[in-house]
Amino acid sequence: MTRQSDFLVIGSGIAGLSFALRAAELGTVTVVTKKGTAESATNYAQGGIAAVLGPEDSFEDHVSDTLVAGAGLCREAAVRFVVEHGPEAVRSLIDLGVRFDASREAPGFDLGREGGHSRRRVLHAADFTGQEIERVLVERCEAHPRIELLANRISIDLVTTRKLGAPGRARICGAYVMDEESGRVERCRARIVLLATGGCGKTYLYTSNPDIASGDGIAMAFRAGATVANLEFMQFHPTCLFHPEARSFLISEAVRGEGAVLRNRSGEAFMPRYDERADLAPRDVVARSIDFELKRSGDDCVFLDCTVLDPAFVRSRFPNIHERCLQYGFDMTKQPIPVVPAAHYACGGVRTDLHGETDIENLFAAGEVASTGLHGANRLASNSLLEGVVFARAAAEASIARLRETGDFPPDFPEWDPGRAVDPTEEVLVNANWDEIRRLMWNYVGIVRSDKRLERARRRIENLQREIREYYWNFVLTPGLVELRNLALVAELIIRSATARKESRGLHYTVDHPELAPEALDTLLRAPLEPS
Numbered sequence: 005m006t007r008q009s010d011f012l013v014i015g016s017g018i019a020g021l022s023f024a025l026r027a028a029e030l031g032t033v034t035v036v037t038k039k040g041t042a043e044s045a046t047n048y049a050q051g052g053i054a055a056v057l058g059p060e061d062s063f064e065d066h067v068s069d070t071l072v073a074g075a076g077l078c079r080e081a082a083v084r085f086v087v088e089h090g091p092e093a094v095r096s097l098i099d100l101g102v103r104f105d106a107s108r109e110a111p112g113f114d115l116g117r118e119g120g121h122s123r124r125r126v127l128h129a130a131d132f133t134g135q136e137i138e139r140v141l142v143e144r145c146e147a148h149p150r151i152e153l154l155a156n157r158i159s160i161d162l163v164t165t166r167k168l169g170a171p172g173r174a175r176i177c178g179a180y181v182m183d184e185e186s187g188r189v190e191r192c193r194a195r196i197v198l199l200a201t202g203g204c205g206k207t208y209l210y211t212s213n214p215d216i217a218s219g220d221g222i223a224m225a226f227r228a229g230a231t232v233a234n235l236e237f238m239q240f241h242p243t244c245l246f247h248p249e250a251r252s253f254l255i256s257e258a259v260r261g262e263g264a265v266l267r268n269r270s271g272e273a274f275m276p277r278y279d280e281r282a283d284l285a286p287r288d289v290v291a292r293s294i295d296f297e298l299k300r301s302g303d304d305c306v307f308l309d310c311t312v313l314d315p316a317f318v319r320s321r322f323p324n325i326h327e328r329c330l331q332y333g334f335d336m337t338k339q340p341i342p343v344v345p346a347a348h349y350a351c352g353g354v355r356t357d358l359h360g361e362t363d364i365e366n367l368f369a370a371g372e373v374a375s376t377g378l379h380g381a382n383r384l385a386s387n388s389l390l391e392g393v394v395f396a397r398a399a400a401e402a403s404i405a406r407l408r409e410t411g412d413f414p415p416d417f418p419e420w421d422p423g424r425a426v427d428p429t430e431e432v433l434v435n436a437n438w439d440e441i442r443r444l445m446w447n448y449v450g451i452v453r454s455d456k457r458l459e460r461a462r463r464r465i466e467n468l469q470r471e472i473r474e475y476y477w478n479f480v481l482t483p484g485l486v487e488l489r490n491l492a493l494v495a496e497l498i499i500r501s502a503t504a505r506k507e508s509r510g511l512h513y514t515v516d517h518p519e520l521a522p523e524a525l526d527t528l529l530r531a532p533l534e535p536s
């Protein structure tokens with residue numbers, strides 16, 4: 005089966021849906037998304053979206069906070085672009101119907117404060133911000149006559165003119181997409197493709213990310229010949245609830261922003277020992293401090309003490325977190341809650357320019373899958389939802405302009421060829437390999453790294469990839485196998501990037517190279533052309 009539209013959007017989080025709504029003003033849009041329409045990291049975002057709206061805030065302050073967090077590796081033009089388009093991006097969400105909390109004390113919005121921000125600038129909808137944004141975007145896309153929203157469709161691979169054997173700069177032609185219910189692979193042709201597949205937190209054993217975050221977009225783009233950048237910078241969120249059934253439920257940084265304090269098992273507020281900003285230090289500093297503290301004490305977790313806050317305020321400002329903690333047996337207004345760090349956000353991704361375009365013509369990327377240069381070596385809290393909207397809109401503008409210039413469709417490409425694949429007999433292998441990759445990444449490529457651990461990780465991932473490759477080409481594809489192959493490739497790319505960086509900068513900390521190199525350089529990786 006073949007589908008054809010002006011725009012193909014892969015992913016239905018904040019980036020994909022923001023792009024779709026703007027692009028649909030010009031042409032037809034197909035949005036494919038694996039799992040349910042709203043299942044995305046966006047839907048779980050709690051803290052909010054940063055933008056300069058407060059009377060005492062300024063673009064310069066937001067730019068400066070972002071650059072400081074990014075540890076010398078941000079692309080300043082990208083930072084300015086996002087910050088200066090922030091208020092307008094937020095207004096576009098409000099115009100669509102997103103309801104952010106209003107201030108109780110003064111006219112305007114209730115602006116929260118988070119680690120690394122020198123001002124209150126985080127708009128939120130209680131602590132359900134992402135859910136509120138996703139709800140509105142999905143409703144708007146579903147109601148739009150030119151947008152077709154297809155759930156349970158997993159994109160397998162991108163097709164470019166290079167893959168079809170044409171010389172010159174590669175141009176995107178579309179993608180192969182599997183209907184997860186029937187197992188049928190469809191050919192989706194489009195003039196413009198937007199990758200908006202989110203992050204890759206599932207490469208790690210402990211993560212705040214939902215299951216969709218298997219790095220598919222990074223893997224697809226890399227296999228198609230696009231450059232990926234700075235993948236070693238995985239942000240670990242310092243505070244996920246430590247409970248066997250909580251699956252790394254996140255305790256937003258806004259809780260510390262409002263005054264909650266981290267303590268070790270003996271009750272000591274340990275952060276001032278590590279950083280003068282104490283509990284408001286940037287995430288990487290806090291996550292690393294917790295890691296040191298846990299290694300030093302041998303404890304399983306540290307504790308976040310919210311009892312210093314007014315209980316009524318906690319219940320109204322953090323209703324979701326308060327409720328979920330109660331479900332797991334912790335009343336955060338009465339007792340400190342156990343927390344640990346977990347993989348949270350990929351600062352690197354598919355390299356794009358200031359219009360969101362990759363090195364493949366007409367292939368754009370936005371949101372967490374992209375590396376725009378905004379985050380550098382570390383993301384400032386609540387900058388990612390903002391980046392998702394700003395760059396999705398920029399990519400939509402650029403692609404609309406492109407289509408107005410050149411209207412032609414790219415070359416057609418053949419139907420999916422399943423080859424001589426047979427039904428898999430041992431689906432258990434897929435699960436076992438997933439588990440092995442995630443454990444090895446957690447143990448060897450985690451918060452604190454070393455040359456020896458990275459070398460071990462490299463050897464192990466190579467062996468695993470050999471096995472997965474064999475499996476991939478011999479058996480009928482399943483969504484699980486598509487994700488496993490991507491997860492393994494992304495793990496390899498993270499290991500290669502971490503190995504290449506012989507310094508400690510931002511989120512990348514290695515005991516063998518604890519100093520900062522004199523020059524801040526990006527880690528860029530580009531693939532051989534053929535699929536691995």
Ligand SMILES: Cc1cc2nc3c(=O)[nH]c(=O)nc-3n(C[C@H](O)[C@H](O)[C@H](O)COP(=O)(O)OP(=O)(O)OC[C@H]3O[C@@H](n4cnc5c(N)ncnc54)[C@H](O)[C@@H]3O)c2cc1C
Pocket residue numbers: 014015016017018019020036037038039041042043044045046047048049050051052053054133134157158159160200201202203212213214216220221254348349370371372373385386387388389390392
């Ligand atoms: C628990 C949590 C809390 C967070 N809190 C905040 C916050 O307060 N503020 C903030 O700024 N950021 C926050 N973040 C980060 C932020 O939510 C994400 O970076 C952002 O939502 C990413 O948006 P996105 O559109 O790029 O991707 P996502 O929202 O993750 O959407 C990705 C989409 O791509 C689809 N997809 C993936 N692979 C494929 C494939 N192969 N084929 C088809 N579809 C595919 C997925 O199904 C999904 O629809 C948080 C993240 C988490 C996990």
